[in-house]
Amino acid sequence: MDHKRPLSGDPSLLRRLNTAAALGVLREHEELTAPELATLIGVSRPTAHDVLLQLLGQDRVVELGSESEVPRTGAGRPARRFRFHAEAGHVVGVDIGAHKVLVHVADLRGRTVAVHRVTVTPALTAARRLRVVRDAVAACLAAAPGARPLALGIGTTGIVDPSGCVTLSTALPGWSGLDLTRELDGCVPGPVLVGNDIQLATLAEFSGGAAAGVRDGIYLYVGNRPGIGLWLRGQLHRGHHAAAGELLPFKPWADAYQRLMDWSAGHQGAEAPTRDSAVRAVVTAADAGDGGARYALRAFAEGLAGCLLTHVAALDPELVVLGGGVSRAGGVLREPLAEHLDANCRRPPEVRTSTLGEESTVTGAVRMALEYLEQTAHA
Amino acid sequence: MDHKRPLSGDPSLLRRLNTAAALGVLREHEELTAPELATLIGVSRPTAHDVLLQLLGQDRVVELGSESEVPRTGAGRPARRFRFHAEAGHVVGVDIGAHKVLVHVADLRGRTVAVHRVTVTPALTAARRLRVVRDAVAACLAAAPGARPLALGIGTTGIVDPSGCVTLSTALPGWSGLDLTRELDGCVPGPVLVGNDIQLATLAEFSGGAAAGVRDGIYLYVGNRPGIGLWLRGQLHRGHHAAAGELLPFKPWADAYQRLMDWSAGHQGAEAPTRDSAVRAVVTAADAGDGGARYALRAFAEGLAGCLLTHVAALDPELVVLGGGVSRAGGVLREPLAEHLDANCRRPPEVRTSTLGEESTVTGAVRMALEYLEQTAHA
Structure with a gap:
């Protein structure tokens, strides 16, 4: 911990920590009672109750059941139920x-x-x-x-x-x-x-897509230009000038794209397909079972792996997420990329395809x- | 913060945070009074006093002045002075x-x-x-x-x-x-x-050598094999299998070493100098002003820069620390390495030589x- 950060001698730090913990848990649950919250964040019931009342006053939670959603049972009052006020x-x-x-x-x-x-x-x-x-x-x-x-x-x-x-x-x-x-x-x-x-x-x-919960990973963006994003020790690594993630010009990458363009031109008669249109055409054909298109995609995956190997060796990630335009290629591209990494890395990371795609x-x-x-x- | 970590409802968390903050500050100062500690970690004087007494009971601080080092002045008792018990x-x-x-x-x-x-x-x-x-x-x-x-x-x-x-x-x-x-x-x-x-x-x-206080940096180890160490966002990056820092075989690196070996063989008559002995001979000659040795070292620096460029682009570090056997080359190697990075990086990092060397x-x-x-x- 950074001991230079001033700590407050009064209990306000503790209250802030409890409030933050409560909000985190409330965001992940549809609704909670004070005893449930107490168990989830490890505080006493009265403390959980106090935190909920404070959040209620700040309009950060709402109380349920005022509309009599909760039927009263014979013995005692039902516990008050709260939910995160997501629409606040x-x-x-x-x-x-x-x-x-x-x-x-x-x-x-x-x-x-x-x-x-x-x-x-x-x-x-x-x-x-x-x-x-x-x-x-x-x-x-x-x-x-x-x-x-x-x-x-x-x-x-x-x-x-x-x-x-x-x-x-x-x-x-x-x-x-x-x-x-x-x-x-x-x-x-x-x-x-x-x-x-x-x-x-x-x-x-x-933080919520294909790699939620992973501690060390690389996001490989495959667009007209490649780039990587680094998720290290559970956080985004931005770099000293916020410029982290640049990939230097890399010949196997250009060659890999050229193969897709060549296949696309040869099979579609397009004279000068763009990289985007070439990828789309090859992926569609490969998905439909075209052997030539699959071969071209495997060669492309080899070029991608060549881009990645040096960073996988240096960073030792658990996972690579494949994103950008080609992420729609799904397994057709993911599988040969994973095979190349398996064959060439001492500790190969798992490869997943982006679940968020263009979003x-x-x-x-x-x-x-x-x-x-x-x-x-x-x- | 990780909201799943249970927080204690009683003040023990706060006490632990205050204790940790106090120890951090005590380690960095020769001695402190409770009021001085209170100011440094931002707690009240009574809280600082309580923390010091607790640490005294645990033998983690010692009290000064029991040997009457501190002369008593007319008005009141002098404040009690404590120091971190480094010899505990x-x-x-x-x-x-x-x-x-x-x-x-x-x-x-x-x-x-x-x-x-x-x-x-x-x-x-x-x-x-x-x-x-x-x-x-x-x-x-x-x-x-x-x-x-x-x-x-x-x-x-x-x-x-x-x-x-x-x-x-x-x-x-x-x-x-x-x-x-x-x-x-x-x-x-x-x-x-x-x-x-x-x-x-x-x-x-x-954490205490050439790069103390730097948030994002690369340690470049130059031994018989090169390797890098990554210090990212103020912490050591170990990687998923604790294997981070591997550099893939890189031809410019081998060529760079060969140049030093050739120079060494040509000037010392050694038939098969080791990499270590070649580096030592070239550095000694370069330091003494030998133009050929300086030229060989500049070429070596170019090979080193080639190893580093791709990682500097991806990680965007503030600093590179040059360590290992060649760190004794000091400015003779650091300067041409910095020049190569300046010429080839969009955001060149500063280059420093290890201060800890072999230790x-x-x-x-x-x-x-x-x-x-x-x-x-x-x-």
């Missing part, structure tokens, strides 16, 4: 990409209550892209009547410094140098938090906003 | 390498009170190497009269699983599969803790044993 506030998450702007509105439990998606072109200027974002947030909130947005989480391509400024983006015109915190201030009443799209996808997969970054943006609210509420 | 116990750290067995005995502040070093040959059988270790520990303790060893920390080459078993070692004969915790049980009265040598060197450099692993073994005692004392 909301957060908005946005994934700003080259091809889409995706917005989610979620309650304080992280449950999505509204979705809005806009397709855009990569060539859009920064000013127009920002206008699309503001309009999309407004449209998504309009589709969630009664939502009380408290914070806005943004995920975007490029390196984002801790203050929310995009220090480098090669994918979006005019994006480098943009202060997204300032540009999007006012979209919702609360604070604006900004993160890198792959880092947020990693946060989403490891991983926006889910991570929601998660980041929720974590901010949780931390500031207990500060 | 000791730990033993051992670095078991191919060429040496190095033992330190340190007090509870980590200050070395005795050192014992034995030179061995790489070909030693496991049984003989273990006997050397046991004898060296006994000899080092004999050189520290009054030492009360409470724990033994062991650093060794190879992958060490969390139970203290060497799961793989290519450098020491018979070492793979050895359960070092069991083999060395009884050398000191307390528990035996075992870790990988490079991971422990990393712990030492980042880094044994210092990390001592640190591991001290951390174990601190954690178990507060559990």
